[in-house]
Amino acid sequence: MLGTYFYHEIIRKTVVSFGTLFNQIYIKHKNDSDQTISEIRVPLAYGPRQKFLARIEQQSELNKPIQITLPRMSFEMNSIQYDASRKTTVTQTFKAVDNQNRAKKVFMPVPYNLGFELNILSKLNDDALQIIEQILPFFQPAFNITVDLVDSIGEKRDLAVVLDSISFQDDYEGDFSTRRALIYTLQFSVKTYLFGPIADSTDGLIKKVQVDYYADTNIQTAKRQVRYVATPVAKKDYNNDNTTSLNEDLTTSETLVGLSSISSLEVGNRIIIDSEIMKIKSISGTNIIVTRGYNDTIPTSHLKGASIDVLSQADNVAIVPGDDFGFSEENYFFEDGGDFSPTRKIDLWSKWQKNLMRLVSLWTQRQTL
DSSP: OTTOOOOOOHHHHHHHHHHHTTTTOEEEEEOTTSOEEEEEEOOEEESOHHHHHHHHHHOSOOOOTTOSSSSEEEEEEEEEEEOGGGOOOTTOEEEEEOTTSOEEEEEOOEEEEEEEEEEEEESSHHHHHHHHHTTGGGOSSEEEEEEEEETTTTEEEEEEEEEEEEEEEEEEOSSTTOEEEEEEEEEEEEEEEEOOOOEEOSSOOOOOEEEEEESOSOTTTOOEEEEEEEEEEESSOSSOOOOEEBSSOBOSSOOEEEBSOOTTOOTTOEEEETTEEEEEEEEETTEEEEEEEETTOOOOOBOTTOEEEEEOHHHHTTOOTTOOEEEEEEEEEOOSOOEEETTTTEEEOOHHHHHHHHHHHHHHHHHHO
16 A cells, blocks of 8 residues: 555666666777777667757867767656556465565556657767667567565565657758768667565465366366375475494495384385485385485485485475475376365365265265164
């Protein structure tokens, strides 16, 4: 709401990025033998052209070696206009993470066009044409620049810089033959985005994805048939449990692994040795048979005594944004005709289904008596 302080410096960053496009432009002067006798980097400054024209009027010599007069370029921002063609839903949000790995809720940005005017001032027309030809080929009519709009959440976007128009003006002082300055004026629009305040996310990060598939397109009568569930799983040990260790060297292809102890291991456990994850298929004595290179890790050789850690649920919940992680995928098949309530996070059944389930439960109880 209004009154909440925030300042992302988006307009300032856009102005700086626009000016950076033109701060490495050079012109060359050649003699009759087509040899370069001077090479000058064209100065660029922020400000209206009237300020620089006033300077020119105060200095009669326009060919000083240090080139503090002409040629030179100036630019300024001259308009801010809302762009309805890029409008998104006002209440739409997305999740982001700040520099401290904290989840943030961000409303979709508001599209605005910033108008810029670039002025090229020159005494010689050839100097101006050299500058113009180094600019125009890159705008067809747009040129994209990448700007870190909100650095606290790493929100980088490509902004289109559109060349809208070009005009030419010959400013002079005195009689008509006394030329003072040639001015080329290029009008640009930069399609940027303005973000509002960044709020802490109350929902946190997504830790589970569940999708129910239906066998019919009629949403009134269709009942679920298959459920797919994906949850993130850790690919490194967070609690450093040091469950056991290797009692012999392990090559890249061996699946029979000898351990110093198996008391804390179960079939189905994921274990990690160095950076390779394995899944236990069976246990016999102090040996286990594993699936190598689990969770897209690379099978490597390991030395006797290497520490072995179990990747458990405690590691899964310790995953933070930016970490590498895998997925645990499960499929369930249903014939109950129920529906899942996303708000209550439970399965729902119709009245007759509940009665049927109650009868089945009573019948099961009588069979056990």
